[in-house]
Amino acid sequence: MKNLLEVKNLCVDYITFTGAIRAVDDVSFCIPENSIFGLAGESGCGKSTIAYAMMRLHRPPAIISGGNILFEGKDVIDFSDEELRKFRWKDTSMVFQSAMNCLNPVKTIEYQFWDIFQAHNAVSSREESIEKSQELLRIVDIPIERLFDYPHQFSGGMRQRVVIAMALALKPKLLIMDEPTTALDVVVQREILQKVYDLKELFGFSVLFITHDLSLMVEFCDQIGVMYSGKLVEVANAKTILREPKHPYTYGLGNSFPTLRGEMQEMKGIPGTPVDLSNLPNGCRFAERCFKSSELCKKQEPALKQQQDNTFTACHMPMNTSSEEDHKEVAHV
Ligand SMILES: Nc1ncnc2c1ncn2[C@@H]1O[C@H](COP(=O)(O)OP(=O)(O)OP(=O)(O)O)[C@@H](O)[C@H]1O
Ligand SMILES: [Mg+2]
Structure with a gap:
């Protein structure tokens, strides 16, 4: 198109x-x-x-x-x-x-x-x-x-x-x-x-x-498109973005509102607060609040990159919903 x-x-x-x-x-x-x-x-x-x-x-x-x-x-x-x-x-x-x-x-x-x-x-x-x-x-x-x-x-x-x-x-x-x-x-x-x-x-x-x-x-x-502190961190199809989030922030955002169907789940929210735009960290802006954050995330800001499935994510440690560990985290989204 x-x-x-x-x-x-x-x-x-x-x-x-x-x-x-x-x-x-x-x-x-x-x-x-x-x-x-x-x-x-x-x-x-x-x-x-x-x-x-x-x-x-x-x-x-x-x-x-x-x-x-x-x-x-x-x-x-x-x-x-x-x-x-x-x-x-x-x-x-x-x-x-x-x-x-x-x-x-x-x-x-x-x-x-x-x-x-x-x-x-x-x-x-x-x-x-x-x-x-x-x-x-x-x-x-x-x-x-x-x-x-x-x-x-x-x-x-x-x-x-x-x-x-x-x-x-x-x-x-x-x-x-x-x-x-x-x-x-x-x-x-x-x-x-x-x-x-x-x-x-x-x-x-x-x-x-x-x-x-x-x-x-x-x-x-x-x-x-999902924004975090002035940056676009993920762009994906609306039908799949919450079921298969790549960026941990997208996952957190999806977790912050109640689901319409299925069992009642505890809403987790995202711990911490957004960064101060006048005092930005060197690495990823979400690293302090991210459950997947690594040493690299704290040092280097990730660029928005195209993933295999045609979504775009700015993350050094993108989530993989088919992996056992990440799957446990996203199962109820
Ligand atoms: N006039 C201004 N002077 C200085 N900073 C500003 C001004 N207007 C907005 N900002 C800052 O720019 C950033 C983005 O603001 P913006 O209004 O675009 O946010 P938003 O995503 O639309 O928020 P909301 O969901 O609350 O509408 C914020 O950190 C805000 O503090
Ligand atoms: Mg606004």
Whole structure:
């Protein structure tokens, strides 16, 4: 499948009074056309920083200090203001971590759709804008007469669906969703993601999906990238990543949430805390917390390497779920 987006060796720094903090360090991944790529990892590992940098929406003190963000082969980092403007709603749109609060409280939903359409010359009249907006509301299962309501007249789940409809207004090729449903209950969360999945099947766009909820991620994504302290440590197929984790951190992450089926198991979690980005160790950033850590891990930082089964792992001691010892550890995932 053709790649829609290729992130290559991306580095993003936050410039602080005490020096630069590299929140995203040498991260590379690809999102093929018509596919969903998930980014997982603990709070603060750099997921949102990547999402903002991809749309060049990062603000000082953040700077992109290296790498490329290729969208259909063209580097977003080199885009002119005009190219960026088109890229931002037409090619790529984003549903933010606090999406429900990004609607303007004093304008009707109708006006806010109109604002998007006219800014991009996508309609020739207000009537056409209303027609297109109603079509989008229908797609996300909101009664079309609600178009003339204000955001406070909607429930949280409905507002979230309105935001998704707006994000899809110009039929983007890539939809970035950063924790789009965190504030909603689990049933509504699943419904909304199912909707996005169906729309993706219908329109054929790609999605970058960021969430803390690994079970949702496994269900809806094609591929998952796992981040740890600014580094991408594993990229694998969503169907196998938790059953056959290669990186001990992925294994730990999978162990930190309850399984839906099988016997009740004690959740283990991951001992320790992430490294201080302003005081990085020489070796692997996860070594202090890792049950497989060796002397080499403490000395040398592992690079992200392709494994035999086409997964990518940054680990000197990758797990092998068919080995007796590792199998015992992962048996209940
Ligand atoms: N304005 C800032 N100045 C300095 N450091 C920052 C700034 N914003 C973010 N960071 C640091 O960058 C790192 C990555 O933050 P980011 O928001 O990308 O994490 P995240 O993975 O999205 O976390 P979460 O899951 O909580 O949303 C964190 O260590 C954070 O402390
Ligand atoms: Mg975030």
